[in-house]
Amino acid sequence: MTIKRLLAVFACASLFAPQAGAVEKIEFWTFSMKPKFTPYFNAVVARYEAQNPDVKIEWIDFPWDVIQTKLVTRIVAGTPPALVSLNVPWADEYARDGLLTQVDGLIAPARASYLPSALEDLRFKGRTYGFPMYSNVAVIAFNTAIFKQAGLARGPASLDEQLAFARQIAQRTGKAGIAPALSKIDGLFMQQGLAVITDNRAVFNSPQHVALVQKLADTYKVGGLLKESLFAEDNFPAVIDAYKGGRLGMLLAPPTAMQRIRSDAKDIYAITDVAPAPLGPTGIADGGWLVHFAIPKGVPAQLLPSVGKFARYLTNDANQLDFARQASVFPTTIRAAADPFFLATPRNAGAAEKAVAAGALSMGHSRTLYVAGIDDYDELRRSLVKAVEAGVTGKQDVKQALDQAVAIWNRKLATLPRH
Amino acid sequence: MTMKIRSRPLKTRLQRLGQSAGHYAVLCAIAVVCVFPFWWTLVTAISTEGNIFAFPPTFWPKAPSFENFIEVFNAIPIWSFFKNSVLIAAFTVFWKLLLCSLAAYPLARLKFRGRKLVFGLILATLVLPSEVNFLVNFITITQMSLVDTYTGVILPNVVTAVAILLLKQAFEEVPQDLIDAARVDGASEWVIFSRIMLPLITPWLATVGILTAVESWNEYIWPSIVMSKPDEFPLSVGVLYLRGTFGSSTRVIAAGTLITIVPTLLAFLFTQRFFMRGMDGAVK
Amino acid sequence: MKLARRHTLQAWLFLAPALLLAAFSFWPVGYGSVLAFTDYSLIRETRFVGLDNFRYIFNNEMFVSGLKNSLMFLLMVPFVQVGAITLAVLVNNRLPGIRLFRAAFYVPVVTTVSVVGIMWGFMFHEQGALNYVMMTLKLVNAPVGWLSDDSLALFAVMFVTLWRGLGWYMVMYLAALQSIPSDMQEAAMLDGASRWQRFWKITVPMLRPTIMLCSILSVLAALKAYQEVDVLTQGGPMNSTFTALYYAYDQGLKHLKLPRALAASFVVSLFCIGIALLCLRYLKPKHR
Numbered sequence A: 001m002t003i004k005r006l007l008a009v010f011a012c013a014s015l016f017a018p019q020a021g022a023v024e025k026i027e028f029w030t031f032s033m034k035p036k037f038t039p040y041f042n043a044v045v046a047r048y049e050a051q052n053p054d055v056k057i058e059w060i061d062f063p064w065d066v067i068q069t070k071l072v073t074r075i076v077a078g079t080p081p082a083l084v085s086l087n088v089p090w091a092d093e094y095a096r097d098g099l100l101t102q103v104d105g106l107i108a109p110a111r112a113s114y115l116p117s118a119l120e121d122l123r124f125k126g127r128t129y130g131f132p133m134y135s136n137v138a139v140i141a142f143n144t145a146i147f148k149q150a151g152l153a154r155g156p157a158s159l160d161e162q163l164a165f166a167r168q169i170a171q172r173t174g175k176a177g178i179a180p181a182l183s184k185i186d187g188l189f190m191q192q193g194l195a196v197i198t199d200n201r202a203v204f205n206s207p208q209h210v211a212l213v214q215k216l217a218d219t220y221k222v223g224g225l226l227k228e229s230l231f232a233e234d235n236f237p238a239v240i241d242a243y244k245g246g247r248l249g250m251l252l253a254p255p256t257a258m259q260r261i262r263s264d265a266k267d268i269y270a271i272t273d274v275a276p277a278p279l280g281p282t283g284i285a286d287g288g289w290l291v292h293f294a295i296p297k298g299v300p301a302q303l304l305p306s307v308g309k310f311a312r313y314l315t316n317d318a319n320q321l322d323f324a325r326q327a328s329v330f331p332t333t334i335r336a337a338a339d340p341f342f343l344a345t346p347r348n349a350g351a352a353e354k355a356v357a358a359g360a361l362s363m364g365h366s367r368t369l370y371v372a373g374i375d376d377y378d379e380l381r382r383s384l385v386k387a388v389e390a391g392v393t394g395k396q397d398v399k400q401a402l403d404q405a406v407a408i409w410n411r412k413l414a415t416l417p418r419h
Numbered sequence B: 001m002t003m004k005i006r007s008r009p010l011k012t013r014l015q016r017l018g019q020s021a022g023h024y025a026v027l028c029a030i031a032v033v034c035v036f037p038f039w040w041t042l043v044t045a046i047s048t049e050g051n052i053f054a055f056p057p058t059f060w061p062k063a064p065s066f067e068n069f070i071e072v073f074n075a076i077p078i079w080s081f082f083k084n085s086v087l088i089a090a091f092t093v094f095w096k097l098l099l100c101s102l103a104a105y106p107l108a109r110l111k112f113r114g115r116k117l118v119f120g121l122i123l124a125t126l127v128l129p130s131e132v133n134f135l136v137n138f139i140t141i142t143q144m145s146l147v148d149t150y151t152g153v154i155l156p157n158v159v160t161a162v163a164i165l166l167l168k169q170a171f172e173e174v175p176q177d178l179i180d181a182a183r184v185d186g187a188s189e190w191v192i193f194s195r196i197m198l199p200l201i202t203p204w205l206a207t208v209g210i211l212t213a214v215e216s217w218n219e220y221i222w223p224s225i226v227m228s229k230p231d232e233f234p235l236s237v238g239v240l241y242l243r244g245t246f247g248s249s250t251r252v253i254a255a256g257t258l259i260t261i262v263p264t265l266l267a268f269l270f271t272q273r274f275f276m277r278g279m280d281g282a283v284k
Numbered sequence C: 001m002k003l004a005r006r007h008t009l010q011a012w013l014f015l016a017p018a019l020l021l022a023a024f025s026f027w028p029v030g031y032g033s034v035l036a037f038t039d040y041s042l043i044r045e046t047r048f049v050g051l052d053n054f055r056y057i058f059n060n061e062m063f064v065s066g067l068k069n070s071l072m073f074l075l076m077v078p079f080v081q082v083g084a085i086t087l088a089v090l091v092n093n094r095l096p097g098i099r100l101f102r103a104a105f106y107v108p109v110v111t112t113v114s115v116v117g118i119m120w121g122f123m124f125h126e127q128g129a130l131n132y133v134m135m136t137l138k139l140v141n142a143p144v145g146w147l148s149d150d151s152l153a154l155f156a157v158m159f160v161t162l163w164r165g166l167g168w169y170m171v172m173y174l175a176a177l178q179s180i181p182s183d184m185q186e187a188a189m190l191d192g193a194s195r196w197q198r199f200w201k202i203t204v205p206m207l208r209p210t211i212m213l214c215s216i217l218s219v220l221a222a223l224k225a226y227q228e229v230d231v232l233t234q235g236g237p238m239n240s241t242f243t244a245l246y247y248a249y250d251q252g253l254k255h256l257k258l259p260r261a262l263a264a265s266f267v268v269s270l271f272c273i274g275i276a277l278l279c280l281r282y283l284k285p286k287h288r
Helices: A002-013 A038-051 A067-077 A088-096 A104-113 A116-121 A144-150 A159-173 A182-191 A207-221 A236-244 A256-264 A266-270 A301-314 A317-327 A351-365 A377-392 A398-415 B013-046 B067-075 B078-109 B115-127 B130-143 B150-157 B161-172 B176-184 B189-200 B202-218 B221-226 B235-245 B250-270 B272-283 C002-035 C052-058 C061-073 C076-091 C098-106 C113-123 C129-136 C153-178 C182-190 C195-223 C227-232 C244-253 C258-282
Strands: A025-031 A056-062 A083-087 A131-135 A139-143 A250-253 A272-276 A285-288 A291-296 A366-368
Touching (some): A025 A301, A038 A317, A056 B235, A067 A083, A067 A291, A067 B130, A067 B221, A067 C244, A083 A301, A088 A291, A104 A301, A116 A131, A116 A366, A131 A301, A131 A317, A139 A144, A139 A351, A182 A207, A182 A377, A250 A256, A250 A285, A256 A266, A256 A272, A256 A351, A272 A351, A351 A366, A377 A398, B013 B250, B013 C076, B013 C098, B013 C113, B013 C153, B067 B078, B067 B235, B067 B250, B078 B150, B078 B202, B078 B235, B078 C002, B115 B161, B130 C002, B130 C244, B130 C258, B150 C002, B161 B202, B176 B189, B189 B202, B202 B235, B202 B250, B221 B235, B235 B250, B250 B272, B250 C113, B272 C098, C052 C061, C061 C153, C061 C195, C061 C258, C076 C098, C076 C153, C076 C195, C098 C153, C113 C129, C113 C227, C153 C195, C195 C258, C244 C258
Parallel strands (some): A025 A083, A285 A366
Antiparallel strands (some): A083 A291, A139 A272
């Protein structure tokens, strides 16, 4: 008999679902922050809870490759976290599908403190969908020895100059001048003010686009572009290796790359100088990748003011500065980005410190460049990259290759549902 | 019938030994492929020195210690993972044995209208591609508010065709006379079931129980869909969370991996015959 | 007849919990198939959209190549079956220590797929054990990116699936081998048949039902492969290891594009049910 009773209790126990508390609880999610930033976030939470005793904050961190599935699960279940860390392409897709709450009202008290460029990144269909957290920007590092040999005195000021310098470097020194990430050619187009899609049609076979790719092809022909991994999904490892090995004249990278060069290739580091990355005609600097906090749909309306307050705290000047210093990224508030930590360069500043200063100066121009509004965009991008590869390497006429890619894109775009 | 006796030279002892040696060599080679990843993980978890991805790789532990294991316990909520795995497995086994034996009994020993239909339907689920169901089951579970609960993880797995069929076979092995005698004595079906049949098929219940426990412990996709909070993850999901968070600390990941599989391996080694018996039943 | 009716009521009471089986096995197939023809979404009213979702996925490179990859997995079936039969034959004896070998071959089956993914992630690493062995044996000159090279990754994933499955089928074949009456073998031995002849003329025909069953199960498993993809490569590199069902998982649970995910799983279901029905019709097992 006792066994039966035991079994019955056992059976009932299994039906108990873990209960959620009824106190004002705010759950916020980040990705890839543990274990390095565990102390940082724990401190932020502790400080906020001390100042706001009626609020309980729960911090959960996920690996970046699973955070999307967990978010989707919770949204479908109707119990989303109050805040979730996202990058801009993800946010674009979720906002399009109606899965994010707009935050114009909640961000209003602090709006002026954020970099306008960061806020622009988070504007979808005229509404703001997130609180900017951190971003990055590229600087251009150049090997002064190679430059001298090629007869160049200063860093390039535009893409055209980059390519021209690269050609000169190739002709006078036999080394490659620059290694653009051509797998992200769509971002390059956009930075140069050339739209990739207009009105749901692909337009990258216009004369201006063709001219740009042709310039790349010409530079490639004389050896100005680094051939290794030029079209790879991620060419950065090959590029930084080439620069460290003294085989590359210019390197376009975030300032953290300078630290790697300093530790791995001291001789190259000593002759490296740094300049802010050239802005395109759009005034956009390369290398932006904004991470922000968004509010998923389904967060109870009465909790929103609290959530907004916490979000503003999480992304205020002091916290952003603190985080950016630890993570070697850049903050997205005006004051933090202008902090002496970034801008003040010591007397004998090496490339790393100069890079940080140069980057901070460019932060106001940093935008996350991506093609918005298309599901499964990667597939399209790949056909574009293949076409550009054929054109740049000379295997196919540039206009012809781009025309073919445009045809592929338009076929796919025609089947997409309109939003 | 005349037997043709073809004269054959008797195999010498040496030839037999040679054949055995060859046999063992092949077995060893394949066993190495099967077991080496486990060995490497063990070596990595126990060593504390040396580059993990050095050429040549370490085949033997260097500076062995339990440091990495302790690190695992400190770094992630592995006790939570363990507890979740144990509880989910325990509840799954309990409910599965109960509900499947309940379903198997009438199929084995009762005559009733619709028997063939039910039997057919159960067989039909074997044909259905069940892996495909996770999407709709996920929607169902969310509509029942069972996300982040043990019940949500257990519910879809608790009644399966294989278990019902195995238990049905078990019931069929019980002599009909026992049942008839009990019926004559006026016992209700429930009494027959619980007092007579169940106790008699205990070995089969153990088999199904162990198979279920291991299957539940090892389940990965469904728990990872239902559970969204790391605290609720079972070990199988938690160990991947470990890899995602500690990507660069290979040794710690290796230690966590071992903690995950040691229970199953131990259970398996001690209960091998249950697995084999379960397979026998399935083949029939 | 009263007795039969009473049993009916009671029988159905006993069977009541089996309804759970129906709820989680049949309902998803039906409901999922219907939803595949709608634009089911959390925020809008669901509308019927006919074949739109199917048009989208068949125009989508990820799904189409995923489907092709799933069909590639079928290439493994003969290898798995032949390998499993070989293993079963090799361990079907009473040599000392044979139980240890049986256990060793079965261990990959009882290891959770996430751990399998982690361990083989280590093995396939550029500086991992596999590359070391291949370079020492001079089979390759430089480290191979098993999981990072988009022309190799799928085969790496397939290999892991094979590694996991061999032991399971081996046990099935072992059980079948052990149920072959030994007098036939003995009679053949006395007749002077060689081991090879005995194998092909006696063993294999008696294994036929098991071979049929295992092959069908293997084919179905190949079409439904996606867990190994999730733990090893997450569909990469460059979407080369997508399978049809992984596409469904990715679209449904990462991007919440449920109608497309359901359309994809509908396609997979069609394949599976189709093959299963074909097999049941033409290969009715001789003994039940």
